[in-house]
Amino acid sequence: MSLSFQIHTTSGKGRRGTMILPHAAVETPVFMPVGTVASVKAVPQHLLEELGARIILGNTYHLYLRPGHELIRRMGGLHRFMSWHRAILTDSGGFQVFSLNELRKVTEDGVQFRSHLDGGAHFFSPEHSMDVQIALGSDIAMAFDECTEYPADYARARKSLDLTLRWAERSKRHFDAHKQERPWDESFPGQTPNLFGIVQGGMYKDLRREAAERLVEMDFPGYAIGGLSVGEPRELTREIIAETLPYLPKDKPRYVMGVGYPDEIVEYAEMGVDMMDCVLPTRAARHGLIFTSEGRLNIKNRRFAEDQGPLDPECGCMVCQRYSRAYLRHLMASQEPLAAVLNTLHNLAFYLDTMQKLRDRLEAGQPVASGSPLPPL
Amino acid sequence: MSLSFQIHTTSGKGRRGTMILPHAAVETPVFMPVGTVASVKAVPQHLLEELGARIILGNTYHLYLRPGHELIRRMGGLHRFMSWHRAILTDSGGFQVFSLNELRKVTEDGVQFRSHLDGGAHFFSPEHSMDVQIALGSDIAMAFDECTEYPADYARARKSLDLTLRWAERSKRHFDAHKQERPWDESFPGQTPNLFGIVQGGMYKDLRREAAERLVEMDFPGYAIGGLSVGEPRELTREIIAETLPYLPKDKPRYVMGVGYPDEIVEYAEMGVDMMDCVLPTRAARHGLIFTSEGRLNIKNRRFAEDQGPLDPECGCMVCQRYSRAYLRHLMASQEPLAAVLNTLHNLAFYLDTMQKLRDRLEAGQPVASGSPLPPL
Numbered sequence: 072m073s074l075s076f077q078i079h080t081t082s083g084k085g086r087r088g089t090m091i092l093p094h095a096a097v098e099t100p101v102f103m104p105v106g107t108v109a110s111v112k113a114v115p116q117h118l119l120e121e122l123g124a125r126i127i128l129g130n131t132y133h134l135y136l137r138p139g140h141e142l143i144r145r146m147g148g149l150h151r152f153m154s155w156h157r158a159i160l161t162d163s164g165g166f167q168v169f170s171l172n173e174l175r176k177v178t179e180d181g182v183q184f185r186s187h188l189d190g191g192a193h194f195f196s197p198e199h200s201m202d203v204q205i206a207l208g209s210d211i212a213m214a215f216d217e218c219t220e221y222p223a224d225y226a227r228a229r230k231s232l233d234l235t236l237r238w239a240e241r242s243k244r245h246f247d248a249h250k251q252e253r254p255w256d257e258s259f260p261g262q263t264p265n266l267f268g269i270v271q272g273g274m275y276k277d278l279r280r281e282a283a284e285r286l287v288e289m290d291f292p293g294y295a296i297g298g299l300s301v302g303e304p305r306e307l308t309r310e311i312i313a314e315t316l317p318y319l320p321k322d323k324p325r326y327v328m329g330v331g332y333p334d335e336i337v338e339y340a341e342m343g344v345d346m347m348d349c350v351l352p353t354r355a356a357r358h359g360l361i362f363t364s365e366g367r368l369n370i371k372n373r374r375f376a377e378d379q380g381p382l383d384p385e386c387g388c389m390v391c392q393r394y395s396r397a398y399l400r401h402l403m404a405s406q407e408p409l410a411a412v413l414n415t416l417h418n419l420a421f422y423l424d425t426m427q428k429l430r431d432r433l434e435a436g437q438p439v440a441s442g443s444p445l446p447p448l
Numbered sequence: 449m450s451l452s453f454q455i456h457t458t459s460g461k462g463r464r465g466t467m468i469l470p471h472a473a474v475e476t477p478v479f480m481p482v483g484t485v486a487s488v489k490a491v492p493q494h495l496l497e498e499l500g501a502r503i504i505l506g507n508t509y510h511l512y513l514r515p516g517h518e519l520i521r522r523m524g525g526l527h528r529f530m531s532w533h534r535a536i537l538t539d540s541g542g543f544q545v546f547s548l549n550e551l552r553k554v555t556e557d558g559v560q561f562r563s564h565l566d567g568g569a570h571f572f573s574p575e576h577s578m579d580v581q582i583a584l585g586s587d588i589a590m591a592f593d594e595c596t597e598y599p600a601d602y603a604r605a606r607k608s609l610d611l612t613l614r615w616a617e618r619s620k621r622h623f624d625a626h627k628q629e630r631p632w633d634e635s636f637p638g639q640t641p642n643l644f645g646i647v648q649g650g651m652y653k654d655l656r657r658e659a660a661e662r663l664v665e666m667d668f669p670g671y672a673i674g675g676l677s678v679g680e681p682r683e684l685t686r687e688i689i690a691e692t693l694p695y696l697p698k699d700k701p702r703y704v705m706g707v708g709y710p711d712e713i714v715e716y717a718e719m720g721v722d723m724m725d726c727v728l729p730t731r732a733a734r735h736g737l738i739f740t741s742e743g744r745l746n747i748k749n750r751r752f753a754e755d756q757g758p759l760d761p762e763c764g765c766m767v768c769q770r771y772s773r774a775y776l777r778h779l780m781a782s783q784e785p786l787a788a789v790l791n792t793l794h795n796l797a798f799y800l801d802t803m804q805k806l807r808d809r810l811e812a813g814q815p816v817a818s819g820s821p822l823p824p825l
Contacts, residue, residue, distance in 0.1 A: 408489055
């Protein structure tokens with residue numbers, strides 16, 4: 072038993088649960104910070120722990136290219152390599168590979184692509200993606216899928232989904248045969264990583280339903296909804312999530328990949344989503360875009376030059392307790408490396424705190440939509 | 449009384465003391481990390497506190513240009529602006545202005561220069577440098593001096609020194625008349641900043657002696673030896689320090705500006721220097737140059753790719769306790785912002801720990817030179 076998922080309370084469609092993974096118990100709904108190349112950019116691991124993060128995401132494509140999954144395996148796996156001892160989810164590499172556009176070629180067997188680092192030729196198949204993720208030693212690995220582009224007509228979405236479903240079967244078969252090869256040491260007896268399936272199907276509800284049903288037949292310990300946040304209008308994202316969720320098992324974790332803004336992650340969690348990840352809080356922070364209880368602000372703005380208040384008067388994070396907007400604006404204006412550190416710490420604190428409040432409300436069985444302290448952005 | 453300096457023990461020529469400044473008691477000999485534009489690059493203030501730093505340096509030239517000293521005054525001074533509540537020393541701006549080379553013009557009155565940021569025209573006089581430093585609210589301000597270039601012939605060094613001495617008088621007169629205008633709040637009743645004089649004189653011992661004697665007549669609360677580490681051979685640096693120190697009062701703090709490597713700072717402290725500062729540990733860290741008890745290493749080197757050991761097996765810092773050389777090399781290779789944070793934390797820990805061990809040995813009256821755990825670099 073490598074994943075146990077228990078739902079404590081439900082409120083509307085929202086679920087308050089706990090997911091027990093080999094490296095951590097994760098309270099859900101959860102937002103997972105992205106640590107692309109074995110680092111949540113600019114944040115030391117002990118501060119990430121202080122923020123309360125229990126699970127982070129690593130990117131298979133990036134880690135495969137540099138420093139290489141076999142090196143990470145030799146170093147004892149990703150947890151030990153980066154000294155992050157809580158849970159890690161890795162994506163399949165598919166999304167990143169498909170983002171390469173001109174540099175890739177898809178066949179039944181897999182994807183041929185060129186590295187964004189040096190142009191070198193590489194090949195990812197479902198089997199190879201599983202090997203890489205097992206070598207990394209993630210708690211949750213993702214099936215290798217084709218992320219259908221947006222827009223895509225029905226025939227294209229159909230064809231892409233069929234490939235994804237064949238790859239899901241290959242992913243699962245290979246993963247189950249090799250998951251014992253994870254690099255964890257003897258402190259995890261009998262524990263193995265978990266493989267989640269990914270629902271694709273473009274923006275077509277019948278394809279999404281079919282994808283969900285076919286994956287459920289394959290019996291994964293958790294399911295993701297992929298292929299969203301790829302350029303479609305937000306109403307469509309919500310609609311596809313709402314249409315897909317009923318076809319996923321109620322007793323297993325449900326993960327929407329690559330979302331979103333603070334009000335989005337609250338909304339999706341209210342709809343019954345248990346897990347989400349996004350580069351937004353960390354990437355935006357490095358550009359000076361700050362999320363607060365009063366909405367978004369760009370800390371580079373001149374109007375903050377003499378603002379002695381904190382980024383967010385409602386926030387209890389270490390940045391808001393200590394530094395002024397004036398100082399943080401100065402750090403951005405002076406291109407000081409500390410700007411990225413402090414802005415990221417705040418944005419992650421805001422996201423994680425948003426989820427904590429949401430979990431508290433779900434636990435109390437309170438209707439979430441009304442009385443939410445989160446204003447629209 | 450804004451500065452009290454007490455020497456507890458001496459060992460050879462080395463002195464173990466405590467300097468009480470308005471914002472902190474500083475144990476000497478001390479190494480001061482450099483926080484050029486209101487940030488010790490890449491290090492959050494609470495981690496700088498955890499490292500044990502009691503005093504840091506701010507650069508007057510940079511802060512004057514951005515965000516501007518009057519803005520910092522309105523924000524309550526540099527301590528409050530950057531939320532660093534221990535001591536701050538500011539340089540006079542002279543060294544930076546003289547580094548501008550083509551962009552400056554020196555007259556009896558002061559220095560005309562162009563900003564390295566936007567080419568805008570500015571003028572620094574001794575009086576203006578004092579105004580800026582008082583507005584910043586530093587615990588220790590430095591007299592405005594001309595940093596004599598190296599090499600400089602005797603006539604040039606003589607002329608430059610005469611200017612520096614006239615500027616020292618003007619600095620002191622203006623500083624004493626205005627030091628009450630520091631931006632500190634009512635928690636520092638009766639406390640004012642301190643102005644240190646700076647000994648120049650190029651590489652000429654008689655000029656150095658004359659400079660020291662003339663400054664001592666002016667009666668500063670502390671004295672710096674400037675114009676070193678400007679390209680001269682290291683033996684000459686040591687010689688000038690050794691020749692100058694005897695002409696500075698034994699009961700006042702003695703500061704050598706802009707040094708140095710770990711073995712240098714130990715050596716100078718053994719010679720009777722109480723204070724030093726240098727960008728070396730922080731700047732080198734950002735380029736992957738790491739100081740350890742076993743010497744220097746470049747963490748970017750391929751030979752560390754699978755090295756599971758810490759940067760320094762003798763070091764107890766938070767970086768050495770948690771991360772491997774393999775991981776830190778990966779962060780540098782991937783140009784991750786965390787590399788600068790962790791490398792800087794280690795290098796500063798190494799410098800501050802080096803000084804702590806030195807203070808312990810001085811306190812114990814142990815001969816420092818023998819049995820030193822610091823191998824030559």
